[in-house]
Amino acid sequence: MQSQLINNQWSDSRMEKHRFVCADEFGAMMSCIYEAWRWGNRGFIVELAVESEDNYQLFCVEHRVEVDEERAEKVIRSIRGKISYRALELVYHCAMSVIPEKLEVIYRFLRLGFVIGPRVTETLTEEPVMRIFEISRRVGNEAHRFNQFVRFTRWEGGILCSVIEPKSNVLTLIAPNFAERLISEHWMIVDKKRKLAVLHPADSRWYLRQLTGEEYDRILNFDRDHEEYALLWKTFFHHIAIEQRKNPQCQNNFLPKWYRENMTEFR
Amino acid sequence: MERSYTLDEKLAILSDAAKYDVACTSSGVDRKGKHGHLGSSISAGICHSFGADGRCITLLKILMTNECVFDCKYCHNRASNDVPRATFTPEEICTLTMEFYRRNYIEGLFLSSGVRKNPTSTMEQMFQALYLLRVKYGFRGYIHVKGVPGADPQVIREIGYLADRMSVNLELPTGDGLRLLAPHKTRKTILTPMRQIQQGIAQERLRVGVGEKMERAYRMKELPGSIFNENNLRLQKRTDEAILQLDGSGGTETSRKKFGESVDLCPDNRVSMSGRLDAGSEAGGCRADGLASASAGGLVPWAEDRGLSYVPAGQSTQMIIGATGETDYQIMRVAESLYRQFDLKRVFFSGYIPVNEDSALPGLDTPVPFLREHRLYQADWLLRFYGFQADELLSEDRPDFNVLVDPKCDWALRHLEYFPVEVNRADYALLLRVPGVGVKSARRIVEARRNGRLDFPDLKRIGVVLKRAAYFLTCNGRQMYPIAIEEDVLTRCLTADEGKKRWEVEHPQTYRQLSLFDDMHLAMMPTVEDCSKAAFGQF
Numbered sequence: 001m002q003s004q005l006i007n008n009q010w011s012d013s014r015m016e017k018h019r020f021v022c023a024d025e026f027g028a029m030m031s032c033i034y035e036a037w038r039w040g041n042r043g044f045i046v047e048l049a050v051e052s053e054d055n056y057q058l059f060c061v062e063h064r065v066e067v068d069e070e071r072a073e074k075v076i077r078s079i080r081g082k083i084s085y086r087a088l089e090l091v092y093h094c095a096m097s098v099i100p101e102k103l104e105v106i107y108r109f110l111r112l113g114f115v116i117g118p119r120v121t122e123t124l125t126e127e128p129v130m131r132i133f134e135i136s137r138r139v140g141n142e143a144h145r146f147n148q149f150v151r152f153t154r155w156e157g158g159i160l161c162s163v164i165e166p167k168s169n170v171l172t173l174i175a176p177n178f179a180e181r182l183i184s185e186h187w188m189i190v191d192k193k194r195k196l197a198v199l200h201p202a203d204s205r206w207y208l209r210q211l212t213g214e215e216y217d218r219i220l221n222f223d224r225d226h227e228e229y230a231l232l233w234k235t236f237f238h239h240i241a242i243e244q245r246k247n248p249q250c251q252n253n254f255l256p257k258w259y260r261e262n263m264t265e266f267r
Numbered sequence: 268m269e270r271s272y273t274l275d276e277k278l279a280i281l282s283d284a285a286k287y288d289v290a291c292t293s294s295g296v297d298r299k300g301k302h303g304h305l306g307s308s309i310s311a312g313i314c315h316s317f318g319a320d321g322r323c324i325t326l327l328k329i330l331m332t333n334e335c336v337f338d339c340k341y342c343h344n345r346a347s348n349d350v351p352r353a354t355f356t357p358e359e360i361c362t363l364t365m366e367f368y369r370r371n372y373i374e375g376l377f378l379s380s381g382v383r384k385n386p387t388s389t390m391e392q393m394f395q396a397l398y399l400l401r402v403k404y405g406f407r408g409y410i411h412v413k414g415v416p417g418a419d420p421q422v423i424r425e426i427g428y429l430a431d432r433m434s435v436n437l438e439l440p441t442g443d444g445l446r447l448l449a450p451h452k453t454r455k456t457i458l459t460p461m462r463q464i465q466q467g468i469a470q471e472r473l474r475v476g477v478g479e480k481m482e483r484a485y486r487m488k489e490l491p492g493s494i495f496n497e498n499n500l501r502l503q504k505r506t507d508e509a510i511l512q513l514d515g516s517g518g519t520e521t522s523r524k525k526f527g528e529s530v531d532l533c534p535d536n537r538v539s540m541s542g543r544l545d546a547g548s549e550a551g552g553c554r555a556d557g558l559a560s561a562s563a564g565g566l567v568p569w570a571e572d573r574g575l576s577y578v579p580a581g582q583s584t585q586m587i588i589g590a591t592g593e594t595d596y597q598i599m600r601v602a603e604s605l606y607r608q609f610d611l612k613r614v615f616f617s618g619y620i621p622v623n624e625d626s627a628l629p630g631l632d633t634p635v636p637f638l639r640e641h642r643l644y645q646a647d648w649l650l651r652f653y654g655f656q657a658d659e660l661l662s663e664d665r666p667d668f669n670v671l672v673d674p675k676c677d678w679a680l681r682h683l684e685y686f687p688v689e690v691n692r693a694d695y696a697l698l699l700r701v702p703g704v705g706v707k708s709a710r711r712i713v714e715a716r717r718n719g720r721l722d723f724p725d726l727k728r729i730g731v732v733l734k735r736a737a738y739f740l741t742c743n744g745r746q747m748y749p750i751a752i753e754e755d756v757l758t759r760c761l762t763a764d765e766g767k768k769r770w771e772v773e774h775p776q777t778y779r780q781l782s783l784f785d786d787m788h789l790a791m792m793p794t795v796e797d798c799s800k801a802a803f804g805q806f
Binding site for chain 1: 274275278279282283285286287299300301302303304305306307309313314315316317318319320321322323324327328363366367368369370371372408620635714715718719725728729
């Protein structure tokens, strides 16, 4: 009797949507994929999303998935082994985006990828593949822009500090570039919106860290505009432009205004 | 007289003086970071800012000094101009570069200079600054250094080990122009160091086993029509030499003599440029004594001990457009010859900006030739990435670019016999020639059609600009619009769109300029290694 009831429950809930929600963090997203995958395999209708304020939905069962390092690592290993490295790269970039449906896009891309294999990244005619390419390209471009436009200020004690406000979560995407350039320097880049920082002690590996309120305030209160070299840089920046060729529109195309707020030469 | 300035004032003077140099790329060399040093370099290059003129700022572009004994008529820093003169010390150049680099303002240093005393001593001082920067300060970022025409080959040889890129400015497209406007420079004093650098690069490349010639865009060395195809290079040698006036017609006896009195410009050179070219490897020496052969390609132990390589990112040059009366055809032929015979990585065009008043120069109210410069760059792209030759784009009878349509459309309209092109069959070389199809789209078409037949919506997704390409392509035998492939009809279709763009290029202050300088490195994705570190840095 009881088992019949459970069976009914199962079959009923098969008609409903199951919504898997996790924190906006790569490990959590991969754990979420793992969990949703199992339900999907049993024939449930699944939908995935990262947490945000207004994503409660009616007529669906919501599952909250926490980080599970082991499961996350399994997913990553499978993507790399059974699809390709390129696919993992796409997934990672996409996961760093701010687009709300990113996790759903990743899920549908992987569903396809585990069937087709490495060739999936060439089948651009498939919708999920196209989407993940689009999103990951947008994130990649933004990361590239921050490789260009990050500006450091030197604190007393020699630490180089930079504050940025990226749309995508680009810190881990840009850190390798700076670790290479500034290999023997102490530096940190702070994502103002996420209160996240990537830290790099000289001659050592970089790491990511959530800032405490106090740390955050201290960093933001630091004067970034009156350092000797900041002033010299402004001088250079203004003198290197050719008056007769003035072209603000062209400048805006390459350097959209929202990046400028944290750039020395525009402050 | 030079008075003493603060560092800030010097920087203002010497960046103002350097801003007319066009090149600001940091591409072409990969160098990892190293513990205890500062900087690295990636071959795609990184732009760090964009000035009010929309040009990218990649390097700290400065003159070492703006004192100059030369009197090039078009130049802000010419000897006869009364402008404030300043000079950086080598230490100042180093600290500026290091501190700017640390703060991620720049990718490296672009060091040029006015000619103080004479070319050789100027370059020796530049050498000192760069030596200090690379060796004492351990700077591993990008360095672009100008070669001063007439400098001793020994210093050209040695400074090349400290730089990633070198450039000697051609200044003007022809020897006549040079005689008229740059009396202290001759074709010979410009092309001699250029040849020497080319040979140094070739030697270095052979030593490390990457082939004598510089890398070129995808398949450009094999396409039959391409200027980088070895066969064309040999076939065109004589013509190219004539165009570049390598036979000596570019430098006159009088200009050299007059000059020789104030400045030591290798007066004892008895071997002609072309004679030395034929002789082969020992070219480049300005003096005909033992020094020339030792210095042109000789060993430089201090550099080799440190594992430095010679001008790894190659050589470039630039010329002024519109100060003298050359046609676009002449200019393109010169550019093409330089690519072929000097293996230059880039030729830059700099639209003439009037800064001086002189009877030999265009008036002070001459507008900057934006559109002309734009067309020349478009054509330069066609040479370097699309397998075109100058002769296909222009001729003696049609010596200037069409103002109405871009050079590629213009070519297509005059060669309708090739069109329409069937997307699912045409080879890569032909796809490249279709207006609206870029290098990326052509490659993607070739890849994608292996998996199935392509149709117009697929092309759009691939990135083909159908607004132009539609008239020149068929997919599975069908055109996108039922339209006659006739010159008049197509010209009308294409110019309707082009008119607005043209206006924008000519009026950059009011409208948005085409993203011509969208050099390859602007939208580069991070490399695979970067992402791998990123993906696993957290776990």
